[in-house]
Amino acid sequence: MAPGPWWRIGWRNLGRNRRRTLITAAGLAFGYLAVVLLVGWMEGLTAEMIESGTSTLSGQLQVHDLDYRPERKIYDTIGGRDGADVDRLLGEVAADPAIEAAAARVFGGGLVSSGEATTAGVLVGIDPARERRVSNLLRALTAGQPPEPGTNEILIGSEMARQLDVDIGDEIILVVPAADGSMGNDLYTVSGIFRSGLAELDASYAMMPIESLQTLVVLDPNRIHEIAASTVDPWLAPEAADRIRARLEPLGLGIEVEPWTRLRPEMLDYAQLAQAWNWVIIVIVFGIAIFGVLNTMLMATYERRREFAVMLALGTSPLAVARTVLAEALSLGVLSLVAGAIITFPVMIWFHNSPPDLSFLYGDYTFFGALIRPRLRVEYSLEMWLLTGIALLLTAIIASLYPAIRSARVPPADTLSGL
Amino acid sequence: MSGGRPLTVLRDINLEIEARSAVAIVGPSGSGKTTLLALLAGLDLPTAGSVTLDGQLLNDLTEDERATLRAEKVGFVFQSFQLIPTLTALENVLVPIELQARAAKHDGSEPERRARELLARVGLADREHHYPAQLSGGEQQRVGLARAFANRPKILMADEPTGNLDADTGGTVIDLMVRLNQEEGTTLLLVTHDTQLASKAHRIVRLSGGAVVEDRRVSAP
Ligand SMILES: Nc1ncnc2c1ncn2[C@@H]1O[C@H](COP(=O)(O)OP(=O)(O)OP(=O)(O)O)[C@@H](O)[C@H]1O
Ligand SMILES: [Mg+2]
Numbered sequence: 001m002a003p004g005p006w007w008r009i010g011w012r013n014l015g016r017n018r019r020r021t022l023i024t025a026a027g028l029a030f031g032y033l034a035v036v037l038l039v040g041w042m043e044g045l046t047a048e049m050i051e052s053g054t055s056t057l058s059g060q061l062q063v064h065d066l067d068y069r070p071e072r073k074i075y076d077t078i079g080g081r082d083g084a085d086v087d088r089l090l091g092e093v094a095a096d097p098a099i100e101a102a103a104a105r106v107f108g109g110g111l112v113s114s115g116e117a118t119t120a121g122v123l124v125g126i127d128p129a130r131e132r133r134v135s136n137l138l139r140a141l142t143a144g145q146p147p148e149p150g151t152n153e154i155l156i157g158s159e160m161a162r163q164l165d166v167d168i169g170d171e172i173i174l175v176v177p178a179a180d181g182s183m184g185n186d187l188y189t190v191s192g193i194f195r196s197g198l199a200e201l202d203a204s205y206a207m208m209p210i211e212s213l214q215t216l217v218v219l220d221p222n223r224i225h226e227i228a229a230s231t232v233d234p235w236l237a238p239e240a241a242d243r244i245r246a247r248l249e250p251l252g253l254g255i256e257v258e259p260w261t262r263l264r265p266e267m268l269d270y271a272q273l274a275q276a277w278n279w280v281i282i283v284i285v286f287g288i289a290i291f292g293v294l295n296t297m298l299m300a301t302y303e304r305r306r307e308f309a310v311m312l313a314l315g316t317s318p319l320a321v322a323r324t325v326l327a328e329a330l331s332l333g334v335l336s337l338v339a340g341a342i343i344t345f346p347v348m349i350w351f352h353n354s355p356p357d358l359s360f361l362y363g364d365y366t367f368f369g370a371l372i373r374p375r376l377r378v379e380y381s382l383e384m385w386l387l388t389g390i391a392l393l394l395t396a397i398i399a400s401l402y403p404a405i406r407s408a409r410v411p412p413a414d415t416l417s418g419l
Numbered sequence: 420m421s422g423g424r425p426l427t428v429l430r431d432i433n434l435e436i437e438a439r440s441a442v443a444i445v446g447p448s449g450s451g452k453t454t455l456l457a458l459l460a461g462l463d464l465p466t467a468g469s470v471t472l473d474g475q476l477l478n479d480l481t482e483d484e485r486a487t488l489r490a491e492k493v494g495f496v497f498q499s500f501q502l503i504p505t506l507t508a509l510e511n512v513l514v515p516i517e518l519q520a521r522a523a524k525h526d527g528s529e530p531e532r533r534a535r536e537l538l539a540r541v542g543l544a545d546r547e548h549h550y551p552a553q554l555s556g557g558e559q560q561r562v563g564l565a566r567a568f569a570n571r572p573k574i575l576m577a578d579e580p581t582g583n584l585d586a587d588t589g590g591t592v593i594d595l596m597v598r599l600n601q602e603e604g605t606t607l608l609l610v611t612h613d614t615q616l617a618s619k620a621h622r623i624v625r626l627s628g629g630a631v632v633e634d635r636r637v638s639a640p
Contacts, residue, residue, distance in 0.1 A: 012505035310501045313462060315490025315518045315570075317483045413457040415501050416578045 009307075010328030013300065014335070024296040025336040028392055031289040032340030033347065035388045037378065038285075039278045040348060044355070044377035046274045050234045052373075053267050054260045056196055057124075057205075059103075059134050059228030060237040061244070062263060063093060066254045068225060074108060074217055075179045076225070079253045083222035090130075092247055093229050098240035101133035102229040106210055108217045110176030110184075112156075114164040121160065121206050123176065125213030134230045137194055137207065144168040144192030149209040153191035157202035161193045168192065178218040186216055197364050234260065282388065286395040293329070293399035301325055301403040305410045312412035325404035326397060333396030337389050351378035425466070428454045429629045432468070438573070440640040441600060441607040443617035446626035452610045453578055455626065459608065460493050460576050461485040473573050490518040494572035494605070496596065498579040500559040502551040508562045509534055509547040515570040537565035541595055557588035561595065568599050574606040581613065593619065 014021045054060045068076040078084045086104050093102040106125035111118050128146040132138050138146050138155075147153035154172065156164075166172055170190050178184040188208065196202055214221060231237050237259035245257040261268040301308070308321050355375040364373060429451045436442055444452050457463040458470055461477045470477040473492055477485060494515070495501075502511050512534040538544055541561035551559055560580060567575055580596065581589030593616055600607045609620060617623050621640045625633035 008510070009503060009505055016505055306501070307503055310497075310503060311514075312486065313460075313489065313495055313501075314515050314566075315486050315488075315493070317486045319483065411463075413462040415495070415497055416453045416457055416462070 007324075007327050007331075010324050011331050013304070013328055014331055017300065020296060020300070021332065021335070024293060025332060025339055027292045028289055028333070028336030028395065029340035029343060031285045031395075032337065032388055032392050033344045035282055035285045035391070036344050036348065036380065036385060037351070038281045039384050039388070040351070040378040040380045041376060042274050042277055042281075043379040043381065043384070046271045047234075047379050048373065048375075048377055050260070050267055050271065053264060054234060055134075055136050055230065056198060057135050057137055057201065058260065058263060060231045060234050060260045061093075061099070061229045061241055061257065063089070063227040063229075063244070063248070063255055063257050064225065066256050069256070072107060072225070074177065074219075074225075077179075077219065077223040078225070078227070078255055079223075081223075083220055084224075084251070084253055086222055086224055089227055089248070089251075093227055093244055096240050096244050096247070098231050098233070098236035099244075100230040100232050101130065102227050103127055103130035103134040104210060104224040105131075105226040105228060106213045106217070106219060106223075107225050108176045108213055110174055112160065112164065112172055112174055112206060114166045114170065114172045117164045119160060119163050120204060121156075121174070122204050123174065123213055123216075124205060124207045125210035126207050127210050131207075134228050137196060137201070137205075140194045140196050141192045142195045144190070147191045147208050147212075149211065151191075151209065152186060152188045152212055153208065154188040155192045155194060155207040156190060157205050158193050158195040159199065159203035160206065161190070163203070166190055174216065176217055178216070179223075180218045182218065184216040184218060237261065278384070282391050286391050289392075289395050290399045293332070293396055294402065296332075297325065297329060297400045297403040298406075300328070301407045305407065306414065308407045308410045309412050309414040312408075312410065313415045318408035321410075322404040322408040325407050326400055329396045329400030329404075330393065333393040336396070337392050340392065341385075341389075348378060348380050351376060352380065427629065429458070429465075432629075432631055434624065434631065434634075436574075436606060436608065437640060438606050439604055440622060441597070441609065441620040442622045442624060443620035444608065444610045444624050444626060445612065445614070445617050446632075448612075450626040451629040452626055456576055456578055456608065456610055460495070461489060490515065490570065492573045494567035494570065494575040496560070496563050496567045496575065496577035496580040498582040500551070500556070500563045500583070502559055502562055502566075504551050507548050507550055508538060508543060508554065508565075511551070511562055512537055512565045512569050515566060519570040534565070534569060537568055538562070540599065541565045556584055557592060560584060560588075560592050564592065564596055564599065568603055568605070571603065572605060574608060575600060576608045578610045579612065580609070581611070581616065589613075589616075 063078065065076045065078050065080065075081065078089070090102050090104060093099060104127060108123040110121060110123065112121035128138060128149065142158055147155050161167065164172060168190055171187050172190060173185065173187055175183060175185045211221060214223065231240060238261050241257045241259040248255060248257065311321055312318065355377040357375055432455065444455065446452055458465050459472070461470070461472060461480070464478060472488065475488060480488065503514070506514070513530055516530040516533060535547065538547055541564050543558060543561055546554060546558065554562065577596065581592055584592060597619055611617055618637065621636065621638050623635045623637060624631060
């Protein structure tokens with residue numbers, strides 16, 4: 001289609017009433033900012049929840065014996081009673097491009113006591129050097145340090161320490177059912193105390209060197225319950241799990257490789273719910289904006305109905321007149337989008353890189369078993385920028401449909417009435 | 420539109436206008452001159468009766484088809500000039516050419532040259548890039564004339580083209596219009612109150628109360 005005179009007219013009309021154009025464009029631009037920011041904040045909250053929920057202890061991907069979950073029997077180790085080549089397994093898992101690090105774990109459950117006080121504890125045998133790159137618990141120490149491999153040192157939660165009334169250097173007694181049906185028991189020295197903010201962890205979890213726990217529960221060094229891994233991006237975990245499953249298949253160990261999306265389906269549900277909310281935000285913000293643009297376009301076209309009558313009299317088809325109005329609205333939309341992007345970009349960068357700290361309003365809180373920091377963290381995605389931009393342009397066009405139809409229906413004979 | 424009752428403005432009009440002739444339509448205010456012009460140009464459709472323009476029965480055409488017909492065959496000069504305020508003089512003259520180029524689906528290779536030439540012929544070669552607000556009434560109407568001839572119309576319709584101009588300026592505009600009309604070989608349909616102006620036509624049609632009361636040939640086309 002040849003560029004007719006109408007695009008020119010539409011564009012110049014935006015310049016004719018500059019203040020009105022700017023006010024309307026500013027409204028749309030702020031609508032854009034609001035949507036991108038609100039959606040970004042929702043995504044930030046979701047990302048925070050997933051990261052925190054998976055990295056506190058569980059990791060974003062886990063490998064177990066097929067029979068291990070959900071009972072978590074102490075003898076259901078990877079590779080069964082024969083165990084497996086743990087270093088090789090760790091190497092295979094870590095070789096996946098989406099995997100950042102992998103660590104082996106042994107679990108046990110029993111009684112933890114000091115003096116008169118006794119509490120139930122979940123014991124986790126870890127390799128501190130590897131564990132540090134998979135989960136955050138070793139970084140959440142309020143006192144002391146992680147247990148030293150080759151010693152009977154133990155790291156306990158702050159609530160457990162309070163209940164047992166113990167401190168760094170104090171001794172505690174563990175009594176644990178072992179894999180061979182006997183009861184293992186030994187004396188451990190508290191090397192550190194952690195506080196994750198999650199009540200369950202802080203009250204009942206304790207960590208010790210993996211060989212130490214294996215000895216206590218009578219498991220050979222090649223028998224572990226779990227390999228936990230961290231990913232470079234949590235959303236890559238499901239694909240990574242598929243690849244790793246295929247990679248470990250030939251070993252014939254009878255194992256499961258599960259991403260967090262299957263281990264914690266409620267977090268995935270929440271993430272998907274949050275995504276649905278993005279659309280609600282778009283519809284609400286631009287739904288309001290439609291009325292602003294409609295008002296502007298009604299005024300702008302009503303003032304010019306004589307001009308439209310001239311266009312029609314000179315032989316412009318009603319459809320072409322309607323197109324002129326839509327062209328003008330689209331020009332307004334593009335203008336607003338450029339302005340919106342210009343104001344949004346720096347705000348997003350700023351919010352993303354240094355999220356406003358709201359700890360003066362409220363402290364840490366937990367959400368779906370994840371610890372959320374009180375920050376306005378904002379995540380942005382190119383997809384969301386594009387979708388919001390399209391929504392803005394659609395808003396401008398939808399708001400102009402009625403003014404466009406009205407303009408096309410101006411009677412051309414009005415040009416002769418001498419007004 | 421106001422009121423609900425149908426109002427008969429024109430009745431029993433039977434008029435045939437020869438190609439290349441100049442016809443003046445005169446009559447008192449409210450006699451239906453403008454209404455007749457709107458019907459002849461296909462801006463409105465009659466409630467009864469038919470209008471044929473250059474062999475084409477307008478009653479049969481859709482709104483879009485009538486618009487296309489106007490773009491191709493009709494030129495307009497309005498009493499209140501009706502230039503598009505956001506376009507320069509040159510761009511205003513270009514509008515009908517661009518519309519016609521589209522209607523005819525051929526792209527006019529020389530629309531700008533045609534528009535410039537017309538502006539020169541109405542004596543506004545140096546005002547091409549001025550907006551209507553920067554021109555006097557007489558100058559605006561001369562741009563209006565250039566625009567009316569831009570698409571080489573078969574018929575030019577003018578409703579009180581001098582109604583908003585003083586006598587001298589009006590005279591200049593009329594002289595220009597008559598000259599362009601002869602040069603371009605256009606049929607001219609002119610509505611006017613001005614008897615002196617009407618006397619320049621080949622034929623004078625007088626309306627009163629919506630009916631033709633006089634149809635006089637003044638000179639041969
Ligand atoms: N849109 C309209 N709605 C109702 N009546 C109309 C309309 N347009 C014109 N009329 C009526 O039709 C009659 C003829 O009007 P028209 O404009 O054709 O007269 P005219 O001869 O051009 O008058 P003038 O010399 O004042 O321009 C008038 O009585 C007028 O009131
Ligand atoms: Mg009239």
